[in-house]
Amino acid sequence: MKKKNTIEKEEALDSVRFCTECGEELEDFAVSEHSSPEDAQKQHDNCKETGKFNGDMCSRVFITKFQESDDLNFPDEE
Numbered sequence: 001m002k003k004k005n006t007i008e009k010e011e012a013l014d015s016v017r018f019c020t021e022c023g024e025e026l027e028d029f030a031v032s033e034h035s036s037p038e039d040a041q042k043q044h045d046n047c048k049e050t051g052k053f054n055g056d057m058c059s060r061v062f063i064t065k066f067q068e069s070d071d072l073n074f075p076d077e078e
Contacts, residue, residue, distance in 0.1 A: 016055075016056045016057050017055040017056045017057075018055050018056070018057055018058075018059045018062060019047070019053050019054050019055030019056075019057065019058050019059055020055070020059055021047065021052050021053065021054050022043075022059065022060065026059055026060070026063075029059075029060060029063055030063050035060075035063065035064055036064065037061070037064040037065055039060075039064075040058065040060035040061045040063070040064040040065075041061060043058075043060055044058040044060060044061050
Protein backbone atom coordinates (compact mmCIF):
# COMPACT_ATOMS: atom_id res chain seq x y z
CA MET A 1 0.00 0.00 0.00
CA LYS A 2 1.36 3.39 -1.00
CA LYS A 3 1.84 5.90 1.79
CA LYS A 4 0.49 9.43 1.25
CA ASN A 5 2.99 12.26 1.42
CA THR A 6 1.25 14.15 4.24
CA ILE A 7 3.06 17.12 5.73
CA GLU A 8 2.15 19.86 8.16
CA LYS A 9 0.18 22.71 6.60
CA GLU A 10 2.59 25.47 7.72
CA GLU A 11 5.60 23.53 6.46
CA ALA A 12 3.88 22.91 3.13
CA LEU A 13 2.92 26.52 2.60
CA ASP A 14 6.43 27.68 3.47
CA SER A 15 8.10 25.26 1.06
CA VAL A 16 5.86 25.41 -2.01
CA ARG A 17 6.40 27.95 -4.80
CA PHE A 18 3.05 29.24 -6.02
CA CYS A 19 2.82 30.32 -9.64
CA THR A 20 1.61 33.92 -9.83
CA GLU A 21 2.04 34.55 -13.55
CA CYS A 22 -1.64 35.62 -13.69
CA GLY A 23 -0.61 38.77 -11.82
CA GLU A 24 -3.45 41.19 -11.09
CA GLU A 25 -6.07 38.64 -12.21
CA LEU A 26 -5.44 36.82 -8.91
CA GLU A 27 -6.47 39.78 -6.74
CA ASP A 28 -10.21 39.17 -7.03
CA PHE A 29 -10.09 35.62 -8.35
CA ALA A 30 -11.69 33.98 -5.30
CA VAL A 31 -14.86 36.03 -5.71
CA SER A 32 -15.01 36.10 -9.51
CA GLU A 33 -17.53 34.16 -11.55
CA HIS A 34 -14.69 32.11 -13.07
CA SER A 35 -13.35 30.74 -9.78
CA SER A 36 -14.64 27.18 -10.06
CA PRO A 37 -12.17 24.32 -9.64
CA GLU A 38 -12.87 23.26 -13.23
CA ASP A 39 -12.07 26.74 -14.63
CA ALA A 40 -8.92 26.96 -12.52
CA GLN A 41 -7.72 23.54 -13.68
CA LYS A 42 -8.45 24.42 -17.31
CA GLN A 43 -6.40 27.62 -16.99
CA HIS A 44 -3.59 25.73 -15.26
CA ASP A 45 -3.49 23.12 -18.04
CA ASN A 46 -3.35 25.92 -20.62
CA CYS A 47 -0.49 27.62 -18.76
CA LYS A 48 1.46 24.35 -18.63
CA GLU A 49 0.98 23.80 -22.38
CA THR A 50 2.11 27.33 -23.27
CA GLY A 51 5.03 27.38 -20.83
CA LYS A 52 3.56 30.16 -18.70
CA PHE A 53 3.34 28.00 -15.53
CA ASN A 54 6.19 28.95 -13.20
CA GLY A 55 6.11 27.28 -9.79
CA ASP A 56 5.21 24.14 -7.89
CA MET A 57 1.48 24.80 -7.60
CA CYS A 58 -0.96 27.00 -9.49
CA SER A 59 -2.37 29.74 -7.26
CA ARG A 60 -5.78 29.48 -8.93
CA VAL A 61 -5.97 25.74 -8.28
CA PHE A 62 -4.91 26.25 -4.67
CA ILE A 63 -7.53 28.97 -4.11
CA THR A 64 -10.36 26.85 -5.52
CA LYS A 65 -9.45 23.45 -4.07
CA PHE A 66 -8.17 24.05 -0.55
CA GLN A 67 -10.00 25.37 2.48
CA GLU A 68 -8.34 26.44 5.74
CA SER A 69 -9.39 23.20 7.41
CA ASP A 70 -8.05 20.91 4.65
CA ASP A 71 -4.99 18.73 5.07
CA LEU A 72 -2.43 19.45 2.39
CA ASN A 73 -1.42 16.27 0.59
CA PHE A 74 1.06 17.08 -2.15
CA PRO A 75 1.92 14.34 -4.64
CA ASP A 76 5.48 13.01 -4.72
CA GLU A 77 5.60 13.63 -8.47
CA GLU A 78 3.26 15.17 -11.02
